[in-house]
Amino acid sequence: MLTFIENLMADVSELFIAPVIIAILIMFIYALFALGTFSSQTLIRRKNVIPYFKQTKQHDTEQVPGYEIHNYFVENKNASEDELEVVALKKLETLRIVTRLSPMLGLIATMIPMGPALKSLADGNIQGISENLIIAFAAVIWGLVVSTLTFWPATVKKRWYADELINIRKIKEHQSKTTETETTPKLEGAA
Secondary structure (H helix, E strand, C coil): CHHHHHHHHHHHHCHHHHHHHHHHHHHHHHHHHHHHHHHHHHHHHCCCCCHHHHHHCCCCCHHHHHCCHHHHHHHCCCCCHHHHHHHHHHHHHHHHHHHHHHHHHHHHHHHHHHHHHHHHHHHHCHHHHHHHHHHHHHHHHHHHHHHHHHHHHHHHHHHHHHHHHHHHHHHHHHHHHHHHHHCCCCCCCHH
16 A cells, blocks of 8 residues: 555656746746846936935935835825835745745756656666756756846845835935924924
8 A cells, every 4th residue: 555655656746847847947937037127127226326315315205217115105105114015025025936936846846857767777777867867957957047047136126125115214204303393383482
């Protein structure tokens, strides 16, 4: 009975190789897209860095291309800090998932062909060993490449969004202080 279950698990696990490889290829295409988007956003942010910093120093709230969280705040002035953090996390979510998931899928795609490769080794089939090992090593390499391509944009964007959140907090504090001084009645003749 135990041998039947082991053989069944081995046979079923071989069915996962095609979906896992397809998922890795889809993630690779996404990684290239994300890298291109990140490069474009980097250029836009560099072009608009001076107007953005002028706005934050003057506590203005106008949209600036390339500054996604800031622009969300401009459109939603009553957004809480928690809401802005959730927006930032949503914008990073796919990058972070792909960065973490692709090496796992690469490992899965590596381990699946190892069973048939070991069986080929036991049977003395050198060609079967090499065919299975090629799939195994290629899958893990592709998974790691995808992770590498998405890790850098995810890390840099996380820093960008944190900086934007800090600047939004400063703008909100300045606005609340300005509102308090405007609504506080001035006492005339008080020494």
